[in-house]
Amino acid sequence: MTMRALLLGTTLALAGVTAAPAADLPRREVGQLVFDNVPVTPPALQAAIAPYYNARSAVFEDWLDDGSILIATRFGDTNQIHRVAAPGAARTQLTFFKEPINVAKAQPGSDRFVYMRDDGGAEYYQAYVRGLNGAESQLTAAKTRNSDFVFTPDGRQVIWGQVTAGDPNNAIMIADVAAPQGRRAIFEGKGSKAPLDISPDGKSLLFSRYNSATFVELFVLDIASGQARPIGPVDRKVAYVGGAFTADGRGVVTLSDDKADTARPVVFDLVSGAMRELDPGLKWPAEDFALSKDGAVIAYVVNEEGYSRLVLKDVATGKTLPSPKLPQGVMTGLGFSPDGKSLAFSLSTSTSAGDVWSFALADQKLVRWTQSELGGLDPAQLVEPTLFRYPTFDKRSIPAFIYRPQAKPGEKLPVIIQIHGGPEGQEQPNFNPRRQSWVNEVGAAVIIPNVRGSSGYGKTYLDLDNAEKREDSVKDIGALLDWVAKQPDLDASRVAIVGQSYGGYMALAVAAHYNDRIAGAIDLYGISNWTTFLKNTEGYRRDLRRAEYGDERDPKMAAVFDKISPLNMSERMKKPMMIYQGANDPRVPQSESEQMVAKLRAQGTEVWYVLAKDEGHGVAKKQNTEAVRATEIVFLQKVLGTK
Numbered sequence: 001m002t003m004r005a006l007l008l009g010t011t012l013a014l015a016g017v018t019a020a021p022a023a024d025l026p027r028r029e030v031g032q033l034v035f036d037n038v039p040v041t042p043p044a045l046q047a048a049i050a051p052y053y054n055a056r057s058a059v060f061e062d063w064l065d066d067g068s069i070l071i072a073t074r075f076g077d078t079n080q081i082h083r084v085a086a087p088g089a090a091r092t093q094l095t096f097f098k099e100p101i102n103v104a105k106a107q108p109g110s111d112r113f114v115y116m117r118d119d120g121g122a123e124y125y126q127a128y129v130r131g132l133n134g135a136e137s138q139l140t141a142a143k144t145r146n147s148d149f150v151f152t153p154d155g156r157q158v159i160w161g162q163v164t165a166g167d168p169n170n171a172i173m174i175a176d177v178a179a180p181q182g183r184r185a186i187f188e189g190k191g192s193k194a195p196l197d198i199s200p201d202g203k204s205l206l207f208s209r210y211n212s213a214t215f216v217e218l219f220v221l222d223i224a225s226g227q228a229r230p231i232g233p234v235d236r237k238v239a240y241v242g243g244a245f246t247a248d249g250r251g252v253v254t255l256s257d258d259k260a261d262t263a264r265p266v267v268f269d270l271v272s273g274a275m276r277e278l279d280p281g282l283k284w285p286a287e288d289f290a291l292s293k294d295g296a297v298i299a300y301v302v303n304e305e306g307y308s309r310l311v312l313k314d315v316a317t318g319k320t321l322p323s324p325k326l327p328q329g330v331m332t333g334l335g336f337s338p339d340g341k342s343l344a345f346s347l348s349t350s351t352s353a354g355d356v357w358s359f360a361l362a363d364q365k366l367v368r369w370t371q372s373e374l375g376g377l378d379p380a381q382l383v384e385p386t387l388f389r390y391p392t393f394d395k396r397s398i399p400a401f402i403y404r405p406q407a408k409p410g411e412k413l414p415v416i417i418q419i420h421g422g423p424e425g426q427e428q429p430n431f432n433p434r435r436q437s438w439v440n441e442v443g444a445a446v447i448i449p450n451v452r453g454s455s456g457y458g459k460t461y462l463d464l465d466n467a468e469k470r471e472d473s474v475k476d477i478g479a480l481l482d483w484v485a486k487q488p489d490l491d492a493s494r495v496a497i498v499g500q501s502y503g504g505y506m507a508l509a510v511a512a513h514y515n516d517r518i519a520g521a522i523d524l525y526g527i528s529n530w531t532t533f534l535k536n537t538e539g540y541r542r543d544l545r546r547a548e549y550g551d552e553r554d555p556k557m558a559a560v561f562d563k564i565s566p567l568n569m570s571e572r573m574k575k576p577m578m579i580y581q582g583a584n585d586p587r588v589p590q591s592e593s594e595q596m597v598a599k600l601r602a603q604g605t606e607v608w609y610v611l612a613k614d615e616g617h618g619v620a621k622k623q624n625t626e627a628v629r630a631t632e633i634v635f636l637q638k639v640l641g642t643k
Contacts, residue, residue, distance in 0.1 A: 033627055036597075036609040038578075041630040048441055049633060052433035053626045054375025057354030058082075058091070060333035060346045061104040062113065067337065069344060069369060070094075070104045070113055071356055077622045081115055083132065087358070087369045094130065100620045107177065108155035108338075114139060116146065120584040121616020123538075127160065129177055139180045140173075145540065148194040151177075152202045159186070159195045159205055166539035168192075172207060174223070187221055187228060192544060196243040206243045206252060212547035213424040214459045216240045218254060220270065231268050232275065233258065239459065241287065246315070247295030253315065255286050255300070261458035265289060265300050267315065278318050279311070285456060286311075290334035290343065297321065297361065299343050301331050303456045305387055305399060306428040310345070312361070324359045324366040327352075330430035344369070348431040350403075351382040383439050385429050385448070392452075392479035394472075396464075399457070400449035400480065401429055405439045407489055413445040414494035414519075414640040415484055417477065419510075420448070421501030423465060423548065426456040434629055442636045445490055451476035451506075467550035468560050474509045481517050492517070494640045498632070500524035501588060501617065508566035508596065511573045520576040520639030522632055525588045525617060528596040529568070530561035538586040570599045578608040578635045580628055582615035608635055 028035040061070040061081065068085045075093060078100040082091040095101045097117060104113045111132045116125035124145045130136035139158065140146040149160045158177055162185075163170035169190050175183035187193070187207075197206045205221040207228075216239045218231040231252060232238055241255035241263055250270055255263040258275070262285035265278040278298065279286070289300035295315060302309040308331035312321040329349035333356075336343055341361060348354035353372040360367070385401035392398050407413050416438050420427045427448035435446045450456065451473040453465030465473040477497070485492035495518050499507035504526015511521040527533045531552045537545060550557040562568060577600060581593035593609070600607045610631055612624050619625045637643035 030627065031623060032612055032614040032621075033624060034611040034613065035631070036611070037606075038608045038610060038631055039634060041627070041634055045441070045633060046626070046630050049437050049630050050626060051374075051376035052437045053622060053629065055353050055373065055377055055431075055433055056375065057348060057372050057431060058346065058356050058370040059102075059354060060335060060344045060356045062106040062335060063337050063344065064106050064111060064113070065109065065338055066111070067339075069356065070106060071370065072102050072104070073370070073372070074622065078620060081113070084356070084369055087367045088371070091370065094132065094134075098621075105149050105151070107158075108151055108153060110155055112177075114149045114151075114158065116149075118616075120614045121582050121618070121620060122584045123586050123616055124165075129158075129180075137180065139175065139177070139183075141183065145170075146173075148196075150195045150198055150205075152198050153200055154202065157202075159198065161192075161194055163192075163540045168539050168543045170540065172205070172221070186223055186226055189228075192540065197245050199245045199249040200247060201249055204245070204249070206245060208240060208243065210544065211237075212544070213455065213462055214239050214257075215547075218243055218252070220252070231270070232256070232273075239263065242289055244289075244291040245295075246291075247293070253289070253291050253295075253298060255289060257285075257459055261460055263287070265298055265313070276318075278313050278315070284309075285458065287456070288332070288334055290336055291315070292336045292340040293338065294340050297336075297340070299323075299334055299336070301334065303426075306330075306401070306426060306450070306456060308347075312343070321361070322364045324357075324364070326366075328429070330428045350384050350429045350431060351379060353431045377433075377436075381440055382436055385446075387429075390480060390483040392476045396452070398449060398451060398476050398479065400447055401427065402448075403435055403439050403446040404489075405443055405445065411489075412491035413489055414443065414496070414642060415447060415490050415492075416442065416444045416496050416498060416636060416640075417447045417449065417480060419451070419477070419497070419499035419503035419506040420454070421499070421503045422455070423453040423473070423502040424455045424462060425502070426450055426454050428456075434632075437629065437633065438636065441633050442640065443642050444496075444636070444640060447480065447484075449476065449480055466548060467557065470549070470560075471509065471513075471564050474506060474513055477506065477510050478514055481514060494519050496520050496522070496636055496639055498522040498524075499526060501526065504588070505566065508573070509564070509569075511575060511577065512566055512569035513572070515572050515574055518575055519641075520578075520635065521573075522578045522580075522635065523593070523596070524580040525582060525585055525593060526566075526579075526596075527588055528592045529565040531558065531565070532595070533588065533592055536589045536591060541587060567596060567599060570596070570605075571603060573600060573605055576606040576608075576635070576639050578610070578632065580610045580619075581612070582617060582619070583611055583613045584616045587617045 058071045058073045080095045081104045127139040171185040172187040191209045209217045215237040219228040221228040238258040243254040252268045256266045257263045264282040267276045284304045286300045333346045342358045344358045356369040383403045385403045389397040497507045504523040507521045507523045534552045
């Protein structure tokens, strides 16, 4: 017996699951991937989908002092940090690792930046300070998880959040960049805390404490004394997004949903405590912002039904300033240049890969910095989705996007429903090669719904699936199946469900509750048992997940979990299923997938199982991504009858 088989047997025994019988197809290992009862992908299909994953994007990370920018992009197997000296200039690679590097923060007064790197997707990030000449030093201590780095205005010190394994409470650390071995905690206490900004005089730190998606607190910390005081009301729950000191240090700019259903930009006076709204009555949520170094201008992104709208305002007067005219798409990564004259951002659309742009405030000139390649894809084959809404069981309207391939007259299209994770996530019409490959290589209509509990639609909608209301979101998929059945061009007898993380739970739950209405399901690192998930997820996440899902230590909630856990409904799951898992996943542990695989196989349900030995919560490496996505297509073609 192999060590893996022994460990699997032990895991399943502890979970109370009988070990699965042997699968029909032989177990194969290809690179770091283990294929268990999975057919080999035909070479022609592998070649057909390669262009989708050869396409690459560029994401803005930060400005360097010399006016060049740092971006995350991929030339090899993973995203790495690159420098672009000027608009249209070459992307000069700065980091070279097998693990993806997706975050970079520039150190003021230098040509250096801090970046984070983990090992195999375990998310225990170590931070390094690296210069353009390639010299680097490790900033953080081993066996810790580190994130949210902010530099003092002079660049000499850096502050960040640090947590150790099993600990739900992180510490706020400080270190001299030149002597990181002297790092020390300046604030500890309960909860998950994230440094946001340091005051212009370097004496105060603005940080947040995340309790849940609808309850995020803000504090100002006196760095010398270690004393923290809250910002805003303390008698009610408010969710803040981000934060920055004003140029004089006497105020804080943030996004707040206080006394509103959605977040909007506000300014707090730190002396009086007064709050001033910059966009009162904003209907859709503001979700990201940047403040110019002189504090004069705020740029923020409004999420309108999944599409991004950029707004610029004068902070002192609230007056709206000119903003660029952009195509409908999704924006990320706002940042003002060091001189405050330009705003950089990333933008992708459904039919174009993400690129980096800048907008000059003085002359309103929009400049494209990068030109990302589509990897050989024909732009004419890429499909623009259509936004629609459908009614659900309690008369609410559920938003969704549908990608429709061209159908022959009288032909009904098979359907793939993809459900996002989070659960506080949102499906948006950004560039997504996976969805496009399903349209073109499977020939299916692809629907991406934003069921209750999704972000982007206000906190009332966000809270509709909490705790014992968990299965109401599953009912929203049942209502979507009803909608599909009424469409003249969609085939309700050929529907597949796909979901990852929380969406994986949803795929499993749909496979149980609506088994007779689907042809198959794909579960990627989904939650199969709420109690075992909460016991085994990483310590720093556990309390945060309890705030959303419920507390398994409460007997009433434990009873709900017993009722709604997919593992306990497996006998209803008769249709074929594909399950994927990263072995190093700290969020949804490997045991969640393997106990599901074992139980389904024990009852005779067909299961394809793919395990990535060098991945965590997702598929980050290009080679693995292509292989897993190709396997998904083979599975979808089979269950939908399109091959």
